[in-house]
Amino acid sequence: xxxxxxxxxxxxxxxxxxxxxxxxxxxxxxxxxxxxxxxxxxxxxxxxxxxxxxxxxxxxxxxxxxxxxxxxxxxxxxxxxxxxxxxxxxxxxxxxxxxxxxxxxxxxxxxxxxxxxxxxxxxxxxxxxxxxxxxxxxxxxxxxxxxxxxxxxxxxxxxxxxxxxxxxxxxxxxxxxxxxxxxxxxxxxxxxxxxxxxxxxxxxxxxxxxxxxxxxxxxxxxxxxxxxxxxxxxxxxxxxxxxxxxxxxxxxxxxxxxxxxxxxxxxxxxxxxxxxx
Numbered sequence: 420x421x422x423x424x425x426x427x428x429x430x431x432x433x434x435x436x437x438x439x440x441x442x443x444x445x446x447x448x449x450x451x452x453x454x455x456x457x458x459x460x461x462x463x464x465x466x467x468x469x470x471x472x473x474x475x476x477x478x479x480x481x482x483x484x485x486x487x488x489x490x491x492x493x494x495x496x497x498x499x500x501x502x503x504x505x506x507x508x509x510x511x512x513x514x515x516x517x518x519x520x521x522x523x524x525x526x527x528x529x530x531x532x533x534x535x536x537x538x539x540x541x542x543x544x545x546x547x548x549x550x551x552x553x554x555x556x557x558x559x560x561x562x563x564x565x566x567x568x569x570x571x572x573x574x575x576x577x578x579x580x581x582x583x584x585x586x587x588x589x590x591x592x593x594x595x596x597x598x599x600x601x602x603x604x605x606x607x608x609x610x611x612x613x614x615x616x617x618x619x620x621x622x623x624x625x626x627x628x629x630x631x632x633x634x635x636x637x638x639x640x641x642x643x644x645x646x647x648x649x650x651x652x653x654x655x656x657x658x659x660x661x662x663x664x665x666x667x668x669x670x671x672x673x674x675x676x677x678x679x680x681x682x683x684x685x686x687x688x689x690x691x692x693x694x695x696x
Contacts, residue, residue, distance in 0.1 A: 422447050422448055422449045423447065423448040423449070423469050423470060424448065424449050424451055424467075424468045424469050424470075425439065425448045425449070425450055425451065425468060425469065425470045425471065425472050425600075426450075426451045426452075426453050426458075426459040426462050426463065426467075426468040426470070426471045426472065427439050427450055427451070427452060427453070427459070427471070427472045427473075428452075428453065428454075428455070428456065428459070428473065428474070428552065429452020429453060429454070429552070429554065430452045430552070430554045430555075431452065431554060431574075431578050432552075432553060432554030432557050432558075432571060432572065432574060432575035432578045432579060433552050433553050433554045433571075433572070433575075434474075434504075434506055434553060434571075434572050434596065435472060435473070435474060435598070436450070436452070436554075436574070437504075437572045437573075437574045437575075438472070438502065438504040438596070438598050439472050439598075440574070441504065442472070442502055442598075451467070451468050454551070455485075456471075456473050456483075456485050456486050456489060457485075457489060457493075459471040459472075459473060459601075460489050460493070460494045460496060460601070463494075463496060463601065463602060463603065464494065464496075469602060470499065470600050470601060470602040471496075471600070471601040471602070472502075472598060472599075472600055472601075473486050473598065473599060473601060474486065474596050474597070474598050475487065475498075475501075475597050475598065475599045476596070476597040476644070477506070477529065477533075477594070477595070477596045477597075478591075478593060478594060478595040478596070479532075479533050479589075479590075479591055479594055480529055480532060480533065481646075482646050482660070484648065486599075487617075487646070487648060487660055488648065488651075490601075490617075490689050491617045491648070491658065491660070491687060491689070492650075492651065496601050496602060496603060497601065497602060497603065497604065497605055497689065497690040497692075498599045498600070498601055498615055498689050498690030498692050499599075499600045499601065499602050499604055499605075499606050499690060499692050500599065500600040500606070500692050500693055501597055501598070501599050501600075501613065501692060501693070501694055501695055502597070502598045502599070502600070502695065503595055503596070503597050503598075503695045504595065504596055504597075504598060505594065505595055506533070506572075506589065506594045506595065506596050507572070507573065507586070507587045507589060507594070508530055508533060508534050508570050508571070508572075508587065508588050508589045508594075509570070509571060509572065509573050509575075509576060509583050509584075509585065509586055509587070509588065510537075510568055510569075510570060510583070510584040510585040510586075510588055511557055511560055511568060511569045511570070511571055511575060511576050511579075511581040511582070511583060511584065512560055512565070512567070512568040512569070512581060512582060512584045513560075513564065513565045513581070513582060514582045516565050516568065516582070516584055518541060518542060518568075518584065518585075519544070520565065520566065521542055521544075521545045521566060521567070521568050522544070522545055522546060522566040522567070523545060523546050523547075523548055523563070523566060523567040523568070524538060524542055524545045524546070524547045524548070524567075524568055524569070524570065525547075525548045525549075525550050525555075525556040525559050525560060525567060525568070525569050525570075526547075526549075526550060526553055526556045526569055526570035526571060527549070527550055527551070527552055527553050527556065527570075528549050530553055530556075530570045530571065531547055531549070531570065533589050533590060533591070533594060534570055534588050534589055534590060535590060536590040537585075537588040537589075537590065541585070541588075542568075545568075550569075553569070553570065553571035553572060553575055554571070554575060554578075554579075556569035556570065556571055556575075557569045557571045557575040557576070557578070557579040557581060558579055560579075560581060561579050561580060561581055568584065569581070570588070573586075599690075599692075600692075601690075605690070605691065606690075606691065606692050606693060608666040608668055608669070608691070609666075609693045611693060611694060612664075612665060612666040612669075612691055612692060612693055612694055613643065613662055613663065613664060613665070613691070613692060613693075613694035614662070614663050614665060614666060614667045614672060614688065614690070614691040614692075615660070615661070615662050615688070615689040615690050615691075615692075616660075616661050616663075616676070616686055616687060616688050616689060617658050617659065617660050617661075617686075617687045617689060618631055618658060618659045618661065618679065618683050618685075618686055619650065619658045619683060619684045619685040619686070619687075620657075620658070620659075620683055620684060621683070621684045623655060623656065623657070628659065630682060631659060631661070631679060631683070632645075634675045634678050634679055635661075635663060635675055638671045638672075638674065638675050639671075640663050640664070640665060640671060640672060640675060641663065641664045641665075642661060642662065642663050642664075643662045643663065643664060644660070644661065644662040645659060645660070645661055646659070646660040647659050647660075648660060660689075664694070666691045667688055667691040668691070676688070
């Protein structure tokens with residue numbers, strides 16, 4: 420039987436790839452690296468890959484807006500599963516490297532933001548440079564030598580032959596990223612599910628959000644996330660991303676979505692899928 424082909428944010432040595440490797444025990448797959456979330460989604464539409472594995476939320480930095488926007492505005496793909504993965508940042512460099520002599524720190528913007536306190540206290544003299552991925556940062560640290568270090572996952576040290584100079588340097592211990600498996604299928608209810616939707620209102624007026632939330636409150640549906648995002652159409656024109664416990668085929672959720680469809684310009688279901696506890 421053909422292996423499932425899954426696109427992820429590459430190259431090797433990114434947190435997405437590290438999380439996907441951990442996910443490997445759940446499914447037999449072949450990985451394909453892409454540079455952007457858009458590239459992954461486009462590859463699914465073109466049938467180059469079967470699924471995409473992308474970050475959608477971080478416990479420190481919040482929602483990954485590019486993933487939300489592509490799901491809402493650009494592609495008709497479905498979230499098929501969520502995977503919550505602990506993110507630990509490592510300072511990577513050459514063996515015996517003295518931190519007082521480090522002139523440059525390289526990493527992805529999210530990683531830099533999640534290690535600000537460590538950088539301020541331990542590498543105040545170093546210049547910080549942004550890379551497109553933690554993998555690119557690790558490669559640059561290997562190429563430039565002892566004046567440069569990278570922030571990245573533990574796996575990147577093995578792939579790019581670097582030493583771990585400091586472990587778990589993130590500012591907050593409970594640093595979790597929620598990844599989602601995206602594709603064209605709609606999973607069947609499992610009894611322990613989550614539904615993600617985006618609500619588009621007709622116009623901005625007092626009580627717009629309250630009118631949406633009441634439909635869930637009346638039915639005792641537990642919401643796990645509410646995020647507003649601009650619709651890209653006009654200044655001040657927003658839509659609302661909502662995650663809730665339960666499957667779209669559950670009677671209470673089906674009823675709530677039916678009522679919302681009557682009062683809103685559009686309700687788009689991004690997916691009903693098994694949730695992690």
